[in-house]
Amino acid sequence: MAIVPVVLPHAAASRRRQKQNTRSAGYTALGIVFLAIMLFPVYWMINASLQPSGNTLTADIFPFNPSFAGYEKAIADQGGNLVTSLIISLGTVVLSLLIAAPAAYALAQFRFRWINVALLAIIISQMIPGIVIANALYAAYNDLGLLNSIPGLILADASHAIPFAILILRAFMIGIPPSIVEAARVDGAGLVRAFVSIVVPISRNSLITAGLFAFLFSWSDFLFALTLTTTDEVRPVTLGIYQYLGTQVSNWSAVMATAVLSSVPAIVLLILAQKYIAAGATGGAVK
Amino acid sequence: MSLTRLPSESAPAEREGAPRRSTLPPSEKRRRLRRQFSKENITKVLFVVPAALYIVLFFGYPIVKNVVMSLQDYTTKTFFTGEAPWVGLDNYITVVSSNLFWPSLTNTALFTIGSIIGQFVIGLALAAFFKRRFPLSNFLRSMLLLPWLLPLIVASATWRSILDQDSGILNRFLGTFGLDSVPWLTSPSVALTAVILVNIWVGIPFNVTILYGGLQDIPDELYEAGALDGATGWKAFWHITWPNLRPVVSVVLLLGVVYTLKVLDIILGLTNGGPANATQTLAIRSYQESFVNFEFGVGAAFSNILILISLLFAIIYLRANRRQVDE
Missing domain, CATH: 1.10.3720.10 (MetI-like)
Structure with a gap:
């Protein structure tokens, strides 16, 4: 889990506005990455539940051939x-x-x-x-x-x-x-x-x-x-x-x-x- | 206890028996009103009776019962004969002299400290990140709550498959970097770390939520004023964020300790206290003595030690909370 710098750098408001759009898009992307890391176990649970073999050894990263046997x-x-x-x-x-x-x-x-x-x-x-x-x-x-x-x-x-x-x-x-x-x-x-x-x-x-x-x-x-x-x-x-x-x-x-x-x-x-x-x-x- | 200054004192409730304004009725009517009020006092008490009864039966009674049981030889036999001979402090002697006592105490401390530090540091970092407003920030932040809302036993089961030595995704992932597979849950030297990592994952959402709330409460003007004095970035964090956040921090940490001390589901689901007792904690000992060995007296003695430790932190928490309210 990455650690982000903790405080918003308080640049002058005008400069901030200028960069805001690209920056906030970057934040959204970063936020999605953090959320994805945090929720990976939940994803893995769903993925593993759909694996056909019943064994996670052969589990793909995505349930390409979903099986509902589980x-x-x-x-x-x-x-x-x-x-x-x-x-x-x-x-x-x-x-x-x-x-x-x-x-x-x-x-x-x-x-x-x-x-x-x-x-x-x-x-x-x-x-x-x-x-x-x-x-x-x-x-x-x-x-x-x-x-x-x-x-x-x-x-x-x-x-x-x-x-x-x-x-x-x-x-x-x-x-x-x-x-x-x-x-x-x-x-x-x-x-x-x-x-x-x-x-x-x-x-x-x-x-x-x-x-x-x-x-x-x-x-x-x-x-x-x-x-x-x-x-x-x-x-x-x-x-x-x-x-x-x-x-x-x-x-x-x-x-x-x-x-x-x-x-x-x-x-x-x-x-x-x-x-x-x-x-x-x-x-x-x-x- | 003198430390009970709770927010209630600002309650806007009307004072009992205070004269009612508006249309003061003639004396005859007033008498009837007064009679109604005393009947009303009974009704008022009836509002709290069910809750009070519940708290006495399901929190008060268990505490007393645990103290009593811890002084008795309380086993399966007791359920047939109804007899639980008094044994004085024998159960406590059994507990303290058992070779699992000190390891379980140490594990409890390590588990608690490790979990709290991890949850707090990551939680604070994420809370600060989400404080910047950006598209979807609120949605992403609330989705973050999911690990906290899932049944802990579900988290345990999922992590058990992820951490599986041979087939778990984590070792396969590490393997792609050429790293050896780690016996996360089967090696006595790694198991406690693995259990702590899972508990950190479970606790992050709670920390993010409370710390985010605390960060929101720090007025923006402070940062604006600070920026004029050249306090930006880390400087602003140390001189503005941290001092203002401290009351919330102490609440999060102390509540975290109290909640972590009683964790049972995660450890039972992941390791059952093993391997080779490497993840035994006081709560696990208490459970296993009572419900695996059916030594309820010994289990109760473990419980009481756990309660004493929790109570210590609870008192510190209440003091911190009071200070926060006073400020």
Whole structure:
């Protein structure tokens, strides 16, 4: 990876304008090169998934004779796991938003005395290693019969999403003028109704951002899938890939085809919902 | 903790019980309103109860449970008999005296430091590059997020095929320059480096995004004024960019440390802690003791050491963050 000079040379503005066109074309070209280097592994994954031999040794740099045998095997082996992942991820979205949205609103707009303590707890909870949670949940889930269950994984996966969603939503909701809600209250709406009919619609964009990330977090979850399942009953696709890696490394095209299928949500969302993804990428960290 | 000055204090929320302006109703109406408010206080609390409950059950409880388990002989047997005898600090003694403890601690440190430096340097360079506005710059920059959004296990699988000693594209590429093929994931002396390289790749987008935001926040006038004084190029970087970016830098680095300490997916997917334990970290030890050896007590002891280290950096982070907010 090349290192570029870090600061724009501040030549006189006029001179800059003169050179701007050729220069900015050069920057665009350079930017494409950087992006190509960074995304080469993604390209390679797609390329390898389409190779006929199932072995990357003979893999061409481009799939000249694309074969879908890898995908046939991937769907036969992992199709059910993809559906499991989809159900768990959608469940995580619903659960996370139901829990996070009211809390975010309360932390943004109500004057609670312990608000800073609550925010601190949320920030710290984002930092707790997942393995700590998994260690404790395994025993608890074992007693509660939640091992190998979709609700169990939804609840656990929400731990990736809920603190993040609260912070993202609160950052937006802090800007809602209290007068809008008060106006509805004067018209006789209760707090809950005002929240549902006013705050939720206004917060639509940040809810979409939080929901998309909840989906991606849950879809990507590997740790809870690995530790909180013990049988084949419920098997998210991330765990399916891990097991492929243990047994199928000779059949790379099937492994890579599964990897491609598991990347579809991230790729599609990044292209179609770029605005929301960008908002989440900056919002969650430094708020 | 006294370090909790968070942005909330600027919340535009109305003060509880503050007199409401506008149409103050007659006394009878006011009493009814007051009753409604106390009922309303309960409703307000109900807004946060689900989240509070969730955080207590899924973050608070695990921390307490890990501390308790680390003091118990907690094994598979416990699940049948329900008995987990107290063993005091035995698990910690087992941990510290195990011959994997110091290597895993060292590997954790190397993995974290190596990943952070690589992610940060490349991330800053790319952020500075994308700060120049040029056609497609925003689009290219957001596409850069892809490695970060992919499931980590997908990244591991892909890199495993790229790094494969015999058939991987990287060694074939190096071979065209006449270089010997490198046993990236199979040699104990190279595996940790390989794992760090992959983790750098995963972490670059996050660093670019946050640092780009930080660079955007530095006012252009500073550079214009600096240029008049002859501060351009690297000079401008050291005297203008770096001092102004420092708060963001400390946040990125500390968050990076906290996130890197807990990395598990990448290492499990690439090497499973091997070869010959060359990529064992504290998080991997904790996982393997609990879920491979079913020694939950020992696993919990490893976890707690990990939590203590994370907490240390979390506190530094919160202090840095507070300073940033104050400024």
